[in-house]
Amino acid sequence: MNINTLLERILAYSIKVGADECEIFLSRGEAKRLVIGEGQLRDREIALTNGFSLRLLKNSRIGFSYGNEISEPALKKAVDDALISCDFLAPEPLYGFTPPGASYPALPQYTPDELSFRRELDFVRNMEKKALSAKAIAKVDKAALSLVRAEAVIKNSLGLDLAYDTGYCSCSLLAVAQNSGETEVGGEFMAKKHFDVLKPETVAE
């Protein structure tokens, strides 16, 4: 069963078992993180994630559930659990899901930065070098670079059917200063939409 058919079936199921409206949010993402400490590559992480969350309206109550197994039984259980919560939750009479046809500002498609491992490593090493050039900085505990991208789909029982891409890059640094037997630790962080506009020297300073 393709994903679109599966989501249609779950939306239909939710109405059949008692929801007034239902909406499903699906996301899939990939993240990379590189950390060096004292000049050495210390951590390399890659994350591949997917998951869903589901909210439904019943008698002006909003039930919510989530999971990361995209299958019919898992999504149906999420509908059942969210419906139970509607029996207890306070009403939110002004709440409603978005119908199709609404006007949205045009979003540029997110084009993730494709970087070589060498370029990522050089980036964090240069950031560390800059920090170490400051007076009293004894060492850099961590210099890190993260690259994140994600795709999302939103579909609801009113007919809304949207998809978008997003992502960001970030860098951070944790420096250790020592002077006359005293030790202090300080950190800084920067996040931008794209790698080229990150300012590692600012973070290091």
Next chain:
Amino acid sequence: MIELTKEDAGNILSAALAKAGDMADIYVTEAENSVIGVEEGQIKKFYSGVSSGAGIRVLQDDLSVYFHTSDLSSKSLYRLATEAGTSVKDGAKTGVAAFDEGAFRGPVSASETDLQMVGELMRELNEYSRSLGGFVKQVAFSCSMGRKNTLIANSWGRFTLRQNSRRRFFVRIVGEQAGQLQTAIATLGDTASELQWDEELLRAKVDEAADRVKLLLGAKAAPSGPMTVILSSTAGGTMVHEACGHGLEGDHIAKGLSVYCDKLGQQVASPKITVIDDATLSGHYGSYETDDEGEPGQKNVLIEKGILKKYMYDIRSARRAGATSTGNARRESYRCPPLVRMSNTYIAPGEDQPEAILADTKNGLFVKKMGGGQVNTANGDFVFEVSEGYIIENGKLTYPVKNATLIGNGPKTLNSVFAVGSDLGFAIGTCGKGGQSVPVGDAQPTLGLSDVIVGGTQS
């Protein structure tokens, strides 16, 4: 249920070590969590969900390569392990040892959360909280229940299956009197296999928070300056967790970022002080059967009669120090590599009678309940809030004070202990480190501390 077999796990670990690496492990988990919360007299939060995934790690010298995914098919895990394996540097190859059957741990029973039943209970508790009194301006409470199946296997032959459950109740009450606002919280949490709640226990926690807020509304401003402080066993062990425990974590030690570096075998606290981290305490909030690297949970005596005996380690920090893991590797979820963390950390009871410690104090501050705090592990400096405190005059509690803080330095404070009570009181908390939160317990007996700086607002 996690369907990964030993054969699958062996193949995945072999793929991770195909190029090089000293050790590889895989952590697979399926977690169900539910949260129900009441605010402004209504159930405003009620949700549940399942989160499953796996993390594969390769260690080589100081390098850790960690890849994770929410796709649990053995094909996907094999592919991920192969990719992780290509990230290590060329070097000596190691194989995967046969899994140790003796290390296999069967699941313990844990009931499913009955959402309907917990929802009814929250509704009844909400009714009860309406009868607390006119001083109550706002009541918020929530309960969370979680159940987790975990499989951990490593290339050294460890293969562990674990099932555990945890629950937590939290209540916050804001009181108002003559235009003045005060807040008090109370918590309850454990690792009981039974995920349902006893209404009487929850009512008692609501009463505890309400009584405290009422007391604070009538309290005087706390004085400031150095004074004798008696920390009651009911205060919770925030101080030992923050001001001492974090500094004894092996990763901080390895980086030279702890005031306890290079002090093994040295006197770092009063001879009356013994500090223990114990994951084996039955049912406690910070307890576990095995840590998140599959090592058995342990009782570790960190400081004995004031002498520093041991640091806490996970596999990575232990390798760096030439030591062995102390079973202190923990992670928030499969999305996170393990870090060195505490379990249930406490100061062991001593021989002094708690009543006598108070009676022998001429002037000072009695802390019945601690609030939150923070510490700089590099130099041991800390600041803690006092949630409930009283002035001591001639060995007796005279009046309550509000807005007090304790300011000091971990090692100096532990050296200033002049009395250790024979009692022991536990508290629960959520400890944050490296962007990960894990449940912990802490405890202490009644302690007498000399010359602690109290921050207060009394003019």
